[in-house]
Amino acid sequence: MKITKLKTPLSEKDAKNLRVGDVITIDGVIVTARDKAYAKITSGKKLPIDLSGGVIYHCGPLVKRTSKGWKVISAGPTTSARMDSIQADFVKRTKTRALIGKGGTGKEVAEKLAKLDCVYLAFTGGAGALAASQVEGVEDVFWKELGPEAIWVLRVKDFGPLVVAIDTTGNNLYEK
Amino acid sequence: MITETNFKGAIVEMLTKAETELPRDVLIALRKAAKSEDGKIAKINYETMLKNLDLAKKSKAPICQDTGTFTFFIKLGRELKLQFDITKATTEAVKTATLNVPLRANVVDPLTRAPSLTNTGKEQPALHVEITEGKELQVDLLVKGAGTENCGRLFMAQPADGPDVVVRVVRSVLEEVRGRPCPPNIVGVGIGGSIETAALMAKRVLLRPLDKPNPDLELASLERKIEEAANRLGTGPMGLGGKTTLLRVLVEKASCHTASLPIAVALQCWPARRAKAKILGGKLKVVEP
Numbered sequence: 289m290k291i292t293k294l295k296t297p298l299s300e301k302d303a304k305n306l307r308v309g310d311v312i313t314i315d316g317v318i319v320t321a322r323d324k325a326y327a328k329i330t331s332g333k334k335l336p337i338d339l340s341g342g343v344i345y346h347c348g349p350l351v352k353r354t355s356k357g358w359k360v361i362s363a364g365p366t367t368s369a370r371m372d373s374i375q376a377d378f379v380k381r382t383k384t385r386a387l388i389g390k391g392g393t394g395k396e397v398a399e400k401l402a403k404l405d406c407v408y409l410a411f412t413g414g415a416g417a418l419a420a421s422q423v424e425g426v427e428d429v430f431w432k433e434l435g436p437e438a439i440w441v442l443r444v445k446d447f448g449p450l451v452v453a454i455d456t457t458g459n460n461l462y463e464k
Numbered sequence: 465m466i467t468e469t470n471f472k473g474a475i476v477e478m479l480t481k482a483e484t485e486l487p488r489d490v491l492i493a494l495r496k497a498a499k500s501e502d503g504k505i506a507k508i509n510y511e512t513m514l515k516n517l518d519l520a521k522k523s524k525a526p527i528c529q530d531t532g533t534f535t536f537f538i539k540l541g542r543e544l545k546l547q548f549d550i551t552k553a554t555t556e557a558v559k560t561a562t563l564n565v566p567l568r569a570n571v572v573d574p575l576t577r578a579p580s581l582t583n584t585g586k587e588q589p590a591l592h593v594e595i596t597e598g599k600e601l602q603v604d605l606l607v608k609g610a611g612t613e614n615c616g617r618l619f620m621a622q623p624a625d626g627p628d629v630v631v632r633v634v635r636s637v638l639e640e641v642r643g644r645p646c647p648p649n650i651v652g653v654g655i656g657g658s659i660e661t662a663a664l665m666a667k668r669v670l671l672r673p674l675d676k677p678n679p680d681l682e683l684a685s686l687e688r689k690i691e692e693a694a695n696r697l698g699t700g701p702m703g704l705g706g707k708t709t710l711l712r713v714l715v716e717k718a719s720c721h722t723a724s725l726p727i728a729v730a731l732q733c734w735p736a737r738r739a740k741a742k743i744l745g746g747k748l749k750v751v752e753p
Contacts, residue, residue: 289504311508350529350568361566362520362529367611367644391611391644391703412512412702413611413646414735416529417520435579436529436568449512451505451704461505461704462643 291449297341298385303407306452308459312409313448317427317441318343318388321378322366324437329381330374336430337441339382346371346389348436350416351426358426360442362416365390368408376400388450392462398454408454410461422447466601466748468548474748475557478605478739479534480565483526486517487753489674490650490711490736497648497701497708506706513701513734527735530609531567534558534589537668541600551591555584570610592664601748604671607737612649612730615641618663621725630655630686630727634713635693637729643703646733648711650674651690654728657718662728665716670732671740674712687713701734711736 289311294302296316306312319337321329321344329335349363368389371378375397378384384406390413393401401408411419428441453461486494494517498510520527536554540546561567562583571580571588580588617637621629634651654665678684690713700706711734720726740752 289508309505311504348529348568350526350531350566352566362526362531362568364516364529366530367614369644390646391642410702410704412509412516414528414733415512415516417523417525417527418512418516420525420529421519421523436570449508451508453704 296343298343299341300385300405303385303405304456306407306455307457308452308455308461310452311449312452313446313450314343315445315447316443318345318444318447320345320347320349320440320442322346322348322437323370324434325431325439326371326374326378328431330377335382336439337428339384341383341385343386343388344382344384345442346387349420349440350436351440358429360420360423360426363419363423364414364416365411367391368393372397376404379404379406392453392460395460395463398460398463399458401454402456402458405456407452407456409450410453411448411450419447465746466544466546466743468553470747471548471550472553472557472560474741474750475554475603476561476564477750478603478741479558479561479567481750481753482605482607482737482739483531483565483567484524485521485753486527486735487673487738491517493674493711494734497711500708501701501706503700503706505704506701509701509704526565526567527737528609529568530611531565531570532607532609532737533570533583535606535608535667536589536591537604537606537671538591538593539596539600539602540593541596541598544599544601550593554589554591558583558589592668601743603741603748605739606667606670609733612645612733615645616666616728616730618659619727620659621727623723623725625725627686629725631689631693633727634690634729635697638694638697638699638709641731642699645731646735647699647703648701648708648734650711650732650736651694651713652730652732653690653713653715655715655717655726656720657726658720658724659726661718662726663730665718666728666730669714669716670730670736671738672714678715683715683717687715
């Protein structure tokens, strides 16, 4: 089986070259955001980092504070559809190039994502321990008061396998 | 004699084991489902699931970052005179496990959404205590993440709909939720009773081992009918297509009002986390997983 390795940040070409059913892994930096961070950003709160070309991970990681800093213990994907009502607005504002999550988005959201040249990458739900083993370190954390819903900037290696489930041409594996 | 220290220790061990390894019957069902799939994407998902389970067990890390909320079903013999408050002891054990395993702090106030940080609060953890005969003590733990909990439904069907309405109801839930509850799922169905007993049955039935047939032949046949209807949907692992949408359907029923037909549906995700403790040699010991 062919696995494509991609490095962050992703270019428009990287995203456009992907097709549903492709399997990829990611090296570089991914940034977690879910319900509360999404609500803050789409209500106009200034984001502490630049996400253009970035990869957003729908995840509320289980982390532990150690003497050497944060350690990610378990960090699988969360249900993406919870963010459906503000998903397209979030991608438009942040210029995010890829979303990693589970369960996909609603049909209308998927169509909007395709128009914004943003791909949706499905990671196996529940794979928390495996995902954490692919996290090399926590680069930063913003809005820490949100706890697991904070924005965690994670340095990852061979993160995946991720299945391209919604591509920029509008193909959607969840609608098959 | 069951001491508070023994009880608390057993509950902490139940939480630790439930979060880091799956019961044998669930593992067998997952491996069987994995073998039956031939599609590339379904296979990748099962490979990731099984690899994750190996890693979680070896590294003692929670299988899923959504370490869930906890429902305890306790059978307490009326002759067993415990010298401590089991609700308090269970709550303390949840706090300890949250720090030690560690577990994600999931519990919040429902309206202000203020976090409790300890995974405890009003009615958290949930305890359902059944008084039984003799000196029995059995504790069953069900761990549920929000992904599946949010997909649970309660229906007040019409008696005139007939028994097949149960199949239609479960099918409609699965069609609606698709990949969101992390399929392949286990579905618990509580039929009859009232709104609260139907919901409680749907949850409690999820404690049953997947490899044991329902002793009630009528319910066993209903379980198979639902399984066949669900697997025809093609939702597959993580909703990305495949033959296996459900690992098992488990049904329980209770008598109800002549004018009612409550049906509760509770889903459990593929990391179907549960644990069991019993008295062995005078002490409460974890027997599963």
